[in-house]
Amino acid sequence: MRVPRSLAQKLSADLTAAEFTVSALTELWGEDAEQALHRNHRVPALRRLRTQEPTPASTLATLFVLGMPVDRSALHEALPTLGVDGAEELDLVDASGDSIRPNRDLRPYSFIDATGAGSWWIVSDLGELALGRELGEDHVLGVGGASLSLAGLMLQKPVQSVLDLGTGCGIQAMHASRHAQRVVATDISERALEMARLNAELNGIDNIEFRHGSLFEPVEGELFDQIVSNPPFVITPRRADVPAYEYRDGGLVGDAIVREVITQSAAHLTPDGTVQMLANWEYSGATSGLDRVASWVEGTADGVLDSWVIEREVQSPEEYAETWIRDGGTRPGSPEYDTLSDAWLDDFDRRGVRAVGFGYVILRLRADSSGSTWNRYERLQTPAGQNETGLGVHVAQCMSAADRARSMTDAELATCSLTVSGDVTEERHFWPGAEDPTTMMLRQGGGFGRTRPVDTALSALVGACDGELSLGAIVGALAQLLQVDEEALASQLVPQVRELVDDGILLLP
Structure with a gap:
């Protein structure tokens, strides 16, 4: 069945007027009830709604998010442009009686991507919470954990x-x-x-x-x-x-x-x-x-x-x-x-x-x-x-x-002045009373949240990557400080620098 575009536009107008948003729903029932819903437990949200005067947003949330029936008059008030008949034509509800039951899940969804913040409404099939039974084999899933993972992973150029x-x-x-x-x-x-x-x-x-x-x-x-x-x-x-x-x-x-x-x-x-x-x-x-x-x-x-x-x-x-x-x-x-x-x-x-x-x-x-x-x-x-x-x-x-x-030789890479990504911190762990750390780690706050063990030389190199000194100059200074052969130190550190560049911990100019 192809849905008339005019009905979708009427529904959009009603959802906008009702302020049917993620933040509005969280405000309706609170953070604790919101977390309970993520665990497929709706009673806390229902209890909060019972203590409040009905609004268009709470009617829509009760019907489409919590999967509970609402009165025909309440749904008509919540969807004045689309109307109950329009909601039935969209197959969103079963309107065969005065008590209107949901046929679909409809909920707000908000996100932030490279373009900025955005929000939509998403229609899908009712989940186990609303159905009270196993899903059908032709079930159409809404926005779940896997959907969020892929949306975040998507390259956005x-x-x-x-x-x-x-x-x-x-x-x-x-x-x-x-x-x-x-x-x-x-x-x-x-x-x-x-x-x-x-x-x-x-x-x-x-x-x-x-x-x-x-x-x-x-x-x-x-x-x-x-x-x-x-x-x-x-x-x-x-x-x-x-x-x-x-x-x-x-x-x-x-x-x-x-x-x-x-x-x-x-x-x-x-x-x-x-x-x-x-x-x-x-x-x-x-x-x-x-x-x-x-x-x-x-x-x-x-x-x-x-x-x-x-x-x-x-x-x-x-x-x-x-x-x-x-x-x-x-x-x-x-x-x-x-x-x-x-x-x-x-x-x-x-x-x-x-x-x-x-x-x-x-x-x-x-x-x-x-x-x-x-x-x-x-x-x-x-x-x-x-x-x-x-x-x-x-x-x-x-x-x-x-x-x-990868397009640079080691000699070409040595001429670059690298910087440390702003989300990277260093952790050091000491035995009680010890002057030297037993463990040093670089921790990435963003990206994949990597934790990478480092030794004294690599820690010092990363700390010196301020965008001013070249990689070669840093390695030379470290060789003098540590009293080791500069060429040998470069052979040890440059491959590790390449790995840190691959991981987004060190940034090329």
Whole structure:
């Protein structure tokens, strides 16, 4: 069903008039109730609302965020332009009686990106809290933790075209619309595409084209400056009694959907085009998950893909099964939960999977195929959510700096006057009564929040990087101070400096 644009515009007008915003809702029920909602517990919010006079914002929050029925008269007051009939036509509500029930989740969403602060309203399917049961297999997910991670990871430099592969409710396409001239958003689910269209129209975004189909089929033969994807990467047993949720299950065995996106993406990138995606990968036999991803990347497109793959978490088969069975709304202790757990663990046992990794994949198609590729695979198991808002900006800066540093010889790098990034601090730990530190660490406040051990020489070098002295001059002064051979010290320190440049800890002029 295609939604009339006029209805989306009326809904937008009503939501604006009702001041249906993130800050307004938090003010309605308070920070503690807000945190409880993140844990799928709505009672604290409901109790706070009962103590207040109803407002349009509280009516909309009760209906669409908390998933509770409201009176017809109250909803008419909250949506005077759209009306109850219009809300029903948009399939937002079931208006068959005087008590109006929600059919969809509708909530405000706010963010900050490289362009500045922004806010939207996002329509998705009702979650487990409102449904009181397991999710349907055609469930359209709203803005969750993975959505926020990818939105933060997205490179935000201006480009002509972006492909959002597996758009879901459309949130990544909407973010991409802020820095791209044109966005193509695809999904295998028609329901998801309809909700994504509604979200774009509701928020006045008109540079997104929506197409139905699997993976790259809807864009065969087309090239894009950027591809973003939160693909349906969840590893699911291929059994009839295991739900295949469209929003997370790509229908292939194991991590094959991730392999397909990685290996096919090069054929759809312009020179210097990039990919940012979330992914799972399996540990099988003696092969690590990162080695598995490396084999996909480096065996693709004649080896012309630069890559930066970051593993944020590793789960055992038991932990992985628990995570995704619970995600679908099946509660531990039920017969259904036990059946699904058996199915997941049987699948992992049969295929020899000993662990599953989760992380970020960043790719770039080299414009110059004659040069060597830049391939970086690392484990950064920092707390989930840390600094994710600005990761895309940080990643772009690190990649640019790495390109520049790799184009320089050690002698050329020695002529540069580097500076320390403003978010970097140094920690020193001492045994009680000791004059010298036992441990020294550089700690990065932004980016990936890295902590890097350093020795006395490297600590002194970083401390002297004030943008005035050249790297060569600093190494020479340190050699005299430490009474060591300058050439030997340079051989020790310059490779470490290159690593710090790659990490965004030291900045090139």
